[in-house]
Amino acid sequence: MRSVAGVPPKIAESPAGGAESSERDQISQNIAAVLEFYTREEENISLSQRALERFGRFVGQPIFLAVILTFVLLWACLNSMLSALNVVQFDPAPYIYLQGIVGLTALLTATVVLTKQNRLEKLAAQRAHLDLKVTLLTEQKAAKLIDLIEELRRDLPNVRDRHDPDAAALQKSMNPERVLAALDEHSDPANRP
Secondary structure, eight states, X not given: OOOBTTBOOOOOOOSTTHHHXXXXXXXXXXXXXXXXXXXXXXXXXXXXXXXXXXXXXXXXXXXXXXXXXXXXXXXXXXXXXXXXXTOOOSSOTTTHHHHHXXXXXXXXXXXXXXXXXXXXXXXXXXXXXXXXXXXHHHHHHHHHHHHHHHHHHHHOTTSOOOOOHHHHHHTSOOOXXXXXXXXXXXXXXXXXX
């Protein structure tokens, strides 16, 4: 068996390690699915988005702050030296051109940050949707297991049959529509006290 997206190939099953090998197979499949999701999302990023995010990574580093401070300091020093030499300054104090450059840089930086945040927000919404699906499926499986255990308890002759109201309530799977409606009701600001 070949490895998938960095996941090690299946380890040979031994009679004693059959269950352990099955668990490793499930873990490998889950890791492969997650890696495939991230790979697919990475492939869907456009060239312009990649360029913006590369610029955003540079802007987010301390070196960018040093570049800005050095630029502003050089700008002010150069204008001061020109003034001291009685030469016409290209941007006399209060440095209107410098303010424009810094303002444009701030606008571009904010746009880059918002663009990346929008993409990450979309990715987070997809993950949250997947988490909700997995949670609902897990709840359904747990309800089925409780149902099977209760049935087994009723059928075993050496186990006293008794009614367990908690188990009876838990063996009913939740209705996803009712869960979503309850979530909507609690998250709607108009319905808050």
